[in-house]
Amino acid sequence: MATATYDGVEVEVNDEGFFTDPSAWREEMAPIIAKEMGIDELTPDHWRVIRFVRDRYLETGGGPTVRVLGKTSGVTVKELYRLFPKGPAKEAAKIAGIPKPVGCI
Amino acid sequence: MSTVAIIGAGTAGTLVANRLAKQLPRNDTIIAIDLDNSHLYQPGLLFLPFGKANPAKLVRPRRGQLSQRVTYIQALVTKIDPKENTVYLVDHPPLHYDVAVIASGSKIVSDETEGMTGDGWLKDAFTFYTLEGGTALRNRLENFTGGRIVVNVVDMPIKCPVAPLEFCFLADAFFRDRSIRDKVEITYVTPLDGAFTKPVCSSILGSMLKDRGVELVTEFNTGSVDYQRNTLVSFDGREVPFDLAVLIPPHTGAEYVFHSPGLGDDFGFVPTDPKSLVSKVAKNIFVIGDATDLPASKAGSVAHFEGEVVSHNVQHFLNGESLEEAFDGHANCFIESGHSKAMLIDFNYDTEPLPGNFPLRFGTPLLKESRLNHLGKLAFSWVYWHVLLKGRDIPLIGSQMPTSGKRFPAGEVRSPLSTQSRDR
Numbered sequence A: 001m002a003t004a005t006y007d008g009v010e011v012e013v014n015d016e017g018f019f020t021d022p023s024a025w026r027e028e029m030a031p032i033i034a035k036e037m038g039i040d041e042l043t044p045d046h047w048r049v050i051r052f053v054r055d056r057y058l059e060t061g062g063g064p065t066v067r068v069l070g071k072t073s074g075v076t077v078k079e080l081y082r083l084f085p086k087g088p089a090k091e092a093a094k095i096a097g098i099p100k101p102v103g104c105i
Numbered sequence B: 001m002s003t004v005a006i007i008g009a010g011t012a013g014t015l016v017a018n019r020l021a022k023q024l025p026r027n028d029t030i031i032a033i034d035l036d037n038s039h040l041y042q043p044g045l046l047f048l049p050f051g052k053a054n055p056a057k058l059v060r061p062r063r064g065q066l067s068q069r070v071t072y073i074q075a076l077v078t079k080i081d082p083k084e085n086t087v088y089l090v091d092h093p094p095l096h097y098d099v100a101v102i103a104s105g106s107k108i109v110s111d112e113t114e115g116m117t118g119d120g121w122l123k124d125a126f127t128f129y130t131l132e133g134g135t136a137l138r139n140r141l142e143n144f145t146g147g148r149i150v151v152n153v154v155d156m157p158i159k160c161p162v163a164p165l166e167f168c169f170l171a172d173a174f175f176r177d178r179s180i181r182d183k184v185e186i187t188y189v190t191p192l193d194g195a196f197t198k199p200v201c202s203s204i205l206g207s208m209l210k211d212r213g214v215e216l217v218t219e220f221n222t223g224s225v226d227y228q229r230n231t232l233v234s235f236d237g238r239e240v241p242f243d244l245a246v247l248i249p250p251h252t253g254a255e256y257v258f259h260s261p262g263l264g265d266d267f268g269f270v271p272t273d274p275k276s277l278v279s280k281v282a283k284n285i286f287v288i289g290d291a292t293d294l295p296a297s298k299a300g301s302v303a304h305f306e307g308e309v310v311s312h313n314v315q316h317f318l319n320g321e322s323l324e325e326a327f328d329g330h331a332n333c334f335i336e337s338g339h340s341k342a343m344l345i346d347f348n349y350d351t352e353p354l355p356g357n358f359p360l361r362f363g364t365p366l367l368k369e370s371r372l373n374h375l376g377k378l379a380f381s382w383v384y385w386h387v388l389l390k391g392r393d394i395p396l397i398g399s400q401m402p403t404s405g406k407r408f409p410a411g412e413v414r415s416p417l418s419t420q421s422r423d424r
Ligand SMILES: Cc1cc2nc3c(=O)[nH]c(=O)nc-3n(C[C@H](O)[C@H](O)[C@H](O)COP(=O)(O)OP(=O)(O)OC[C@H]3O[C@@H](n4cnc5c(N)ncnc54)[C@H](O)[C@@H]3O)c2cc1C
Pocket: B007, B008, B009, B010, B011, B012, B013, B033, B034, B035, B036, B041, B042, B043, B044, B045, B046, B075, B076, B077, B078, B103, B104, B105, B106, B128, B129, B159, B160, B163, B254, B255, B256, B288, B289, B290, B291, B298, B299, B300, B301, B302, B303, B333, B334
């Protein structure tokens, strides 16, 4: 298991960089993780999605897929891709310190 | 003197109605509701495009599949009111129930994806997930002489998640038999990060695609279908051109779920307790089959395994007893791999599909192609109409997943009974 250090705190991540323990996440870590992924600034729109994704995870135990985000986060899918160009579900999950969302079977 | 109303008389509704007919006291009333009288054998849709199924033979009257004891109402359900214990229907008075069973399945929503149903729909793009679509695709494949075929799963969840992969395997075999395989490119485009969701199975299915020369495009979230250029465009701007697109549109639950207060989630699937199959909205509403929000496959075999638990729990509820927490997410699916071979996968909530043998006397191989499995897939049609829908148990295949015979990854040793006692 790999580790990464954000905001002076060492956390465990999997080989793709997703947190293995979501409770280790702090808001202050988000901009640092985002920068690593090429997102230089977290705007209020980014935060809206990040908080939504994290709340959903805490509520349901899973990160939402793009389709769920588009339907329920109040941000359209097109806009989501503008905010998180490499894939909103994955990128927002990584920044929000939750495991990678998996499509259901 | 209780009334059980079952909404939907497809696979799950029919088998649960027939189980209850055998189980409940004579003075209880069992009502099954569906909007038409055509019960479609959906697994046959996979074979239809390749001329290997006769569309007329895939459909039988719904009434004929239901026990004489069951009252059949043909009407469209528009709403359930869980607080009033009432089902509302078109051209029929509202029905009061003591227990409702939601068995209204899932439907495909092709207009959710931008452009999909535009002017190339049913000309250059088809879905085999409906009888009309499968029939139209058959006519197109019949005349296909070469070019680029793209099979695209737009989003999960879908019914029978292996069916689109099976389509690729069968397409490969179909064009080989016609000696034009070298003129046809086949590409499988999926939103997942591999051929399938579960890791071991995903890598085996991925290499089967490779062996057959099927190109795999992953993490592709289809944003629109552009028929001007016959191209799939993803939300992040990637493009996959096609001459013929075989599309599996997104699914939702039935329309009335969206109009029933508190019943469904954002996609019209009904939040359901994973073990007892009671709905989260009301203690007297149970859910079975594709209509649930459970992380189990949307497959007929799953509905069959759920049927035992739901029918017992309806009875427990009516008797004021506590519910069985018995469902483990068991699914058992044949994967047709072309040229009269198939694989069998067997899995549940906790255990992904693994290689090994299904514990029958003749040792049906798991996650491995064999002719025996192909015969199993063909026999499934008979089993479906005569055993599964009738609400009978399939001999030797219990509702809980067997762990014996499976080759678990090193370090993970389980006794044959362990799934029964394990918590999720
Ligand atoms: C191409 C394809 C291949 C498949 N292959 C396999 C396979 O090999 N093995 C396998 O196990 N499964 C397979 N499946 C999946 C299987 O067919 C489904 O999982 C199964 O039919 C689900 O049963 P259900 O009762 O939940 O839904 P359905 O059988 O779809 O029944 C739902 C019923 O509810 C009715 N309904 C909906 N809304 C209303 C309303 N408002 N009012 C009244 N009635 C309503 C519908 O008319 C329908 O009859 C396949 C599916 C497809 C599409």
